Amino acid sequence: MWFDALSLPALIAGFLATATVIAVVGVRLTEKADQLADRTGAGEAITGAVLLGMATSLSGTVVSVTAAMDGEASLAFSNAVGGIAAQTAFLALADITYRRANLEHASADPAILYQASLLTLMLGLPLAAWTGPEVSVLGVHPVSLLLPVIYVAGLRVGGQVRAAPMWRPVSTPQTREDRPETDHEAEGSLVSLLLRFGALVVILGLAGWAMSKIAVQMPEQMGIPATVVGALMTAVATSLPELITTLAAVRRGAVQLAVGGIIGGNTFDVLFLTAADVGYRDGSIYHAIGRADMFWIAVGMLMTSILLIGLIVRERHGPGRIGVESSALLLVYAGAVAVQAFMA
Template sequence: MLIFQTANWTLLESSLVFGGCALVITFAGTRITRVVDQLADRTGIGEAAAGAILLGASTSLSGVVLSVTAAWNGHAELAVSNALGGIAVQTFFLAIADIVYRRANLEHAAASAPNMLQNGLLITLLAWILLAPNLPDATIWGIHPVTPILFAFYIFGIHLIRGVKAAPMWHPSVTRDTRQDQPDPESRIPSLLRLWSEFIVLMAVLGAAGLTLEPAATSIIAQTGLSQTVVGVLLTAVSTSIPELVTSIAAVRRGALTLAVSGIIGGNAFDTLFTAVSDIAYREGSIYHAITSEVEFWVSLTLLMCGILMIGLVRRERYGLGRIGFESSAILVLYIAGVVMLLIS
């Protein structure tokens, strides 16, 4: 693994490297969303599936590389807080996207069975992570049993999501505000070879940025005295999640509402696997049992936010306070309150 010599970095140098990586992640992550949208149209897999699998995995790559690198270097708290803090902030970004979409509540307009199933999968995976520290601290080859369970549940969930798209057993009621994503004209879509080539290059850029971001974050922690949870939740998680904010707003503005919602929720479900792969990389035992009370708080808060989002997806309120759904209002308040509590604790 590439090793960065950060011992002699000043706080300014660490901050510049961190900021530069964040800009690279923003650019590459924003561009890859357009590529994924075109791949969904060219291959016919659909916006929801593309959002859950391709977009969720690709825009999360920098975050997973950062968490794995942190776990490998023994920084368990940073690895887990980056993973779980990213889920919280991306759920917050979904509420921001709802504010941007002024025609109706975003969850009403983008209602679909795959989006609801994705959110149910996310809640299940988060519950396993919250349960793990309360299970026996036993590992096999340094890996806790919850880790393969997370992978198995994720793969099974993706299988169910694809099945729901092919043969849905439930359909949302179509209203005048319901929007279905329309594919671009095929003549305007680049060839599959070009799309996949650009996708792979952008994935490599995002991975390299995540690899560089971890030592910069570690240096900032050492020089400022901030806790790993604060840096993970408020700095690394936010910086690696910026593409989700930019791309969800861009998708909303061009009418790709299902992609906007599924990209966030699908990315969040994929982000739970950060913890699983971090457990594999962490060689000092079960990473779940290295989770601090602050991190457990964020898992619980994120579960609450996702539960409220699920209620919103089922209820489908057309208009609420400020022309956004009640679930978006609640998520905004909960996330901001969580940040305040983290800073003053």
């Protein structure tokens, strides 16, 4: 194929170019998602978890599926789960930029707590599949078939949590309420807003496809394992929309959109594994990967648990005016990167 003939400098240039496209489009997506949250009445937490989470994850989905179809099981798997760890660390960066209070304190919302719990559940299933017997149905592991069912059912329950919560967080002066803006004249009709949002999503998907084709060529030419490329290069690059949209949302004061977008995107990222397992035709993808790939599932579960504790405790301020959980997230991610480098 055409990508096979590219030199290493050309591959690196192409990688950086697609990463730039993904980052720029991510800024515009945040604006449109915030407007849609107000126009539809869905709220920032649900819109961030579902609409923005899915949209910003599209490029990563394309990378994992394309890699799986090319027989690159390790790249497909590590891209999916490595992105979850990177995106959770992005919340710590957002906490640093939000100077009014700890971000987890300000974004208190039952829907966000629920989504983080759902994510922890879904991350445990691939771990169970990896440690269990090698079984498949038409080349797809039963866990891959179960993940979308849990996700869809989880979205339905999440909507109920927002519509009729059984408890509410204590409101403090630092708590940022999700109040929809009422002036939408400059935004155009809802249909035009949805069309513009959709166009941006398509661009993200095309950028993700190009990045996947480039990433497949990089391990051999750079002499590094596919797990490193997937977990630390494509995962971070395709997670740029989450970083950009999170920082942009915090600057707009839409803290529920920022936190909900990360957690929702991470939950949707678990479905990469279902799509990758379907695309991988040599059996169950969970038994075609190694310990280094599964390491990132453990990191993702650890970081999500830390985040969930921070959302429950709701510390107002911590060291350096960020939450203790944000400091812990950065330390865990940095430690995981160091471990990955050692394992490589």
